[in-house]
Amino acid sequence: MIPEPLLRVHEWISQPWPWYVAGPMIALIMFILLFFGKEFGISANFRVMCAADGADQFADFFKFDWQSQGWNLLVAVGAMFGGYIAAHYFTPADGHIAHVSAATVNSLRQLGMTYEPGQVPLMPEWYCWLSLFTWRGWLILAGGGFLVGFGARYAGGCTSGHAISGMSALQLGSLYAVIGFFLGGLFMTYLIFPLIF
Amino acid sequence: MMRMSRYILVGMLFGLTMYKSEAVSWFRIFEMFHFQSFHMYGIIGSAVGLGILIVQWIKRARLRSLEGKEIIIPLKDKSWKRYIFGGFIFGLGWALTGACPGPMFVLLGSGYTVLVIYLLAAITGTFVYGLLRNKLPH
Numbered sequence: 001m002i003p004e005p006l007l008r009v010h011e012w013i014s015q016p017w018p019w020y021v022a023g024p025m026i027a028l029i030m031f032i033l034l035f036f037g038k039e040f041g042i043s044a045n046f047r048v049m050c051a052a053d054g055a056d057q058f059a060d061f062f063k064f065d066w067q068s069q070g071w072n073l074l075v076a077v078g079a080m081f082g083g084y085i086a087a088h089y090f091t092p093a094d095g096h097i098a099h100v101s102a103a104t105v106n107s108l109r110q111l112g113m114t115y116e117p118g119q120v121p122l123m124p125e126w127y128c129w130l131s132l133f134t135w136r137g138w139l140i141l142a143g144g145g146f147l148v149g150f151g152a153r154y155a156g157g158c159t160s161g162h163a164i165s166g167m168s169a170l171q172l173g174s175l176y177a178v179i180g181f182f183l184g185g186l187f188m189t190y191l192i193f194p195l196i197f
Numbered sequence: 198m199m200r201m202s203r204y205i206l207v208g209m210l211f212g213l214t215m216y217k218s219e220a221v222s223w224f225r226i227f228e229m230f231h232f233q234s235f236h237m238y239g240i241i242g243s244a245v246g247l248g249i250l251i252v253q254w255i256k257r258a259r260l261r262s263l264e265g266k267e268i269i270i271p272l273k274d275k276s277w278k279r280y281i282f283g284g285f286i287f288g289l290g291w292a293l294t295g296a297c298p299g300p301m302f303v304l305l306g307s308g309y310t311v312l313v314i315y316l317l318a319a320i321t322g323t324f325v326y327g328l329l330r331n332k333l334p335h
Contacts, residue, residue: 013217019236022218023243029211030244031251036203037262039271043298046323053320061327071204078208079299080306085209086216087307098224103233108224122222123304124295129311140293145301145315147290149322152298154283154333156273159297162284163241166273168248173273173280180284181291182230188292189230 014090016099030164038071041161043152045069045076096122111197136196155180212303221303223295230292279335 017025030040047062048069055062087096098120105117113124131137152158155177157166163181166174219225220240229237254260255268262268273280291297294315296304301319305312326333 016219017214017217019218019239020243022214022220023240024247025210025214026240026244027247027251029207029214030248032207034251034255034268034270035260035262036207037264037266037268042302043319043323046298046320047327049320050324050327055324055327058324059327059330061330062324074201074204075208075211076302078205078210079212079215079302080208081205082209082212082214083216083221083303083305083307084212086213086303090213090217098219098222100222100224100228101234104224104228104231107231107233108227120224122219122224123309124223127223127304127309127311132311132314141311141314142318144290144294145318146322146325147286148294148298148301148315149290149319150326151283151285151287151290151322152319153323153326155280155287156283158287158299159241159291160299162280164244164248167245168252169270169272170249170252171273173276176277176280177284177287180281181288183281184285184288184290185226185230185292186288187285188289189227192289192293 010090015092026164027168030168033075036071039161040165041072041157042076042079043149043158043161045072046149047153048073094118098122111193113197139196151184211299212306215300215303216307221296221300221307226292226295274335276335279333282334 033040048066051062051064051066097118099118100120102117105115105120108115108120115121125131126134126137126140131141148158152161155162157174157177159181162174162177167178215221218240220237225234225237228234252270255270260268287297294301296312296315298319301312301315305316
């Protein structure tokens with residue numbers, strides 16, 4: 001029998017986390033990694049994976065001491081475990097849904113995605129293997145992934161490396177990168193989405 | 198073993214945070230780019246606000262890392278081209294897939310195994326950047 005207080009804690013963790021819990025938690029993660037002598041930046045793992053597969057024969061960019069970056073791969077593996085645990089053991093009372101605003105439900109409807117308020121799932125239905133039978137599935141998963149991998153290395157970091165680590169250190173370059181992220185995101189959202197949905 | 202498990206634990210905390218705050222959701226990113234909720238701005242804003250205080254404290258207190266070395270915060274290049282151009286390309290992909298690299302790993306672990314395609318594509322994108330690096334403005 002699980003003791004009552006432990007059930008309470010489980011129930012408490014299972015509810016959706018508000019921004020004022022998630023934000024400070026991310027700052028704490030950045031601090032822990034700095035304290036370990038490392039810098040928080042997830043997309044650097046893609047470069048490590050390239051180098052580990054022998055990409056150094058093709059470009060000098062991949063000639064670096066990638067073995068010293070093993071810690072970052074472990075963070076990525078940990079993130080996968082964290083996702084597994086959250087999805088399987090900490091389900092909120094109303095299930096895994098995205099608690100988006102009424103305005104967002106309206107905007108989704110304009111693109112042909114008809115969800116009732118309070119019924120928007122966490123992920124759209126095309127996040128599955130079947131979507132690989134459609135051009136849109138390939139565009140989103142493979143096309144989007146390519147842009148993210150290319151852009152993150154070109155900009156020298158992604159959301160964790162620039163928006164969190166870089167901006168916390170008041171780096172001007174990271175501010176430019178975040179402006180770039182938003183310009184690209186707004187371009188996609190307003191100009192490309194109406195064409196593909 | 199202790200040295201390895203601590204990074205896995207940090208990653209787990211990150212994965213749990215991203216999933217439970219719905220930051221992994223395509224719909225939350227869609228909402229953010231439509232400026233229809235404070236949620237994502239609150240997450241990033243409070244992380245950066247607290248992060249600035251933490252970094253200033255590390256610098257002023259000359260805090261040492263677990264291994265006893267001085268904590269050095271790496272500086273970024275003093276240019277703007279690579280950040281704006283690279284950032285723009287990243288932003289296109291971020292809005293399209295609804296997941297940046299961190300959430301991608303989180304979702305992969307939570308059971309959206311199709312994101313292996315995203316991972317392979319992102320590695321390919323990084324590889325192509327490595328090939329073209331000398332021809333691109335930085």
